[in-house]
Amino acid sequence: MKKSVKAFSHCSYTKFLLLLNVQKYDISFKQILSPYYMKIAIVGGGAAGFFLAIHLKQAVPENRVIIFERAGRVLAKVRVSGGGRCNLTNSFAHVDDLSHIYPRGARLMKRLLREFSHEDAYRWFEAHGVKLVTQDDDCVFPAVQDSAAVISCLTHQAGRLGVEVRLGHPVKAVKRHEEGGLEVLFSGEGHSAERFDRVAVTTGGAPRSEGFDYLAALGHKMETPCPSLYTFSILHKDLTAMMGLVVEAAQVSIPGTKFRSRGALLITHWGLSGPAILKLSSYAARHLHDAGYRSPLQVSWAGEVNMETVRGYLQKMLSDNPRKQLGTLHPYGLQQRLWLYLLRRCGLCEEQLCGELGGKSLNRLANVLTADAYAIEGKGTYRDEFVTCGGVALSSVNALTMESRHCAGLYFAGEVLDVDAVTGGFNFQAAWTTAFVAARAMAAR
Template sequence: MKIAVIGGGAAGFFGAITCAEANPDAEVVLLEKTTKLLSKVLVSGGGRCNVTHHCFAPGPLSQHYPRGAKQLKEAFKSFGSQETVTWFEQRGVKLKTEADGRMFPVTDSSQTIADCLLQQARKAGVTIKTGVGVTRIAPPTQTIAHFIVYLINGNQLQADRVLVCTGGNPKASGYDWLRELGHPILEPVPSLFTFNVPGNPLKELMGVSVPHAKVRIAGQKLEYEGPLLITHWGYSGPAVLKLSAWGARIFHDLNYSFTALLNWVPEFNEESLRAELQNYRQAHPKKVVVTNPLFSLPQRLWKALTTLAEISPDVKWAELPGKNTNKLLEALLRMQVDVKGKTTFKEEFVTCGGIGLQQVNMKTMESRLHPGLYFAGEVLDIDGITGGFNFQAAWTTGYLAGRAMAS
């Protein structure tokens, strides 16, 4: 039995290894169109590779996927985060958990993960070919019993089963060769990006972060709480990145032009915040407002917010006019910024969109239209928020496809 795996990324390698290990008699060939293998694995997590997330229950784990949550919930029962940790540890790679739940190799090097996958692929007998792009897949017919994989160099490859793991593509045209197979394609749009704010009132605070803030989008039911980072181009950090994933299609439809409302003290509502400020005013009437930050906010951020509230540098709490108190309240709870555009998060490009899940058997990752054709990884309309979830989807779908192809 000959199996062709198209794509030399996380899902492709995991599918190829799983298949070859489960069926040593199968001839597994992995095709990668570039000269680089596992390129996303190598750059992920700032070169440390965020392998998975320390969320081991299938239900809660699936809730981190804006697209694919329902289908992945069942898939994670077969192969979830715990299975991923065990898989790597059995092959000599120990993982560690950070405070936010992200899991990395103890070496803090993505090369460790890439080396492990390459080693296991070779050990299992997978043939790896780089610089081999695929232009078309012809499914079996009444007269031809196998798939024909057409290569970019004009050659052809015959296979009994084919696994497509070509990743997300920023352009809809990147899916044309798969569209020919009759699979519905959801238009790809970016997910996981930062907000560009050209007129950012806090631009001078580049590098300042707040561990707990809320970002809400005006006129939309979109909000997310988490760490927020001020950058020289606008805003980033988990609160923005995760919000960008949940709102990927909405932001695309808005042409990345919208108003974001930043709440620096999400533990308060307007009433409780007003009461808190009043209590502080009574307790510390002689303290200068600008130089005494509240709510554990960074000094520079507090100063910038008081500037937005038009509070004079030397005014004391006892002297603070009501209108400036109201403006400070607004700056703390609903600071408006006009977002105009986005920036890709680091070197990582994540898309929502791709092969529609309704025509894929999510227990085996097999096409419902063409038996023997399988999909795994980001080529599917599955994407997770930042934190190791996209790799987990790659391991899971790759594993299920590899196991099914081997049988």
């Protein structure tokens, strides 16, 4: 683990638990609370909402905590994340700069990870019955490779502690109540407004900007929400005919910008996917949103962007195999289907002998390996796995407590904040971390 991130493990969360002599990572703040018990609303039944509710009830069992979920079931994103396996955190073993994994919110996460780190999340889930495994790519999953284990853990702990869950309760507004506290108003018939001492908003899932109108009305600065972590639609029949093909170490970029990423690249029947694409969609989320999800895309199949380096590599390969046909080569370990496709892209015949390739043809080949050009025509349509870029601006939130700077008693956690990450379990870690910090502050008051 890199030194800068290893420091996150020496966090106040562990010290706080040891100070209170608390077992199995349950929190008790009773020593610092008044005897007044509160009624608390959690808006959103996702990962952050459940984690926050659980920690609130662990802190003060007498508090009444109610989760309001607009849909007919809770933890929908947990269910589908990681292909149904739930990549719930990351080991951070190869992270040396948080801005590379949190394009928005890196500074806040650096501070908050000292309070509740990936190691704390790992210990908490294992202490509550979810055995975890860390893959070679540093992603952490339930050992059973099934998101149901995480869902079962969260719902069981919430139920055991007495957290109430109300489905089909879309919240349309949170207002200051004239007699103190906050009033939560709901959409639809049959739901009366309710008054609460504290409210935490933990919604997410790429909402439309109007879903944040009530927060803006309270004075919060809002960053227009838009999706992140999605695949690219590319209308290119010859490319998509190779669906299922993976290039393990490609580099993708958006020409004319600083946005680029490296990693595995997957060709699909609609375009391109894989970690390299998902990371690029995260880095360029705002740029692509503003461009209507239409943009040029540059692909380095070789994973190398220096054309002269690739040209030299190819020249040596050709010189070493003058009597071989071009189609029999496998530069950079590329699969034959892809290599033959790239030869056709250059107007070259796969049966041509290597020794017969001229300088101009070599240049075309080096160019297509390092800077193959495509057009992004849209984003993937699998909305369930989108992560939200945007939300409540961090300038509107107290970084120490997650409390609103504009409305006392209102807190935020999870995707509703303008914090999002690349793929790899980092978004769930942000949910656990911000929820813990918010719960601690809400309970302590």
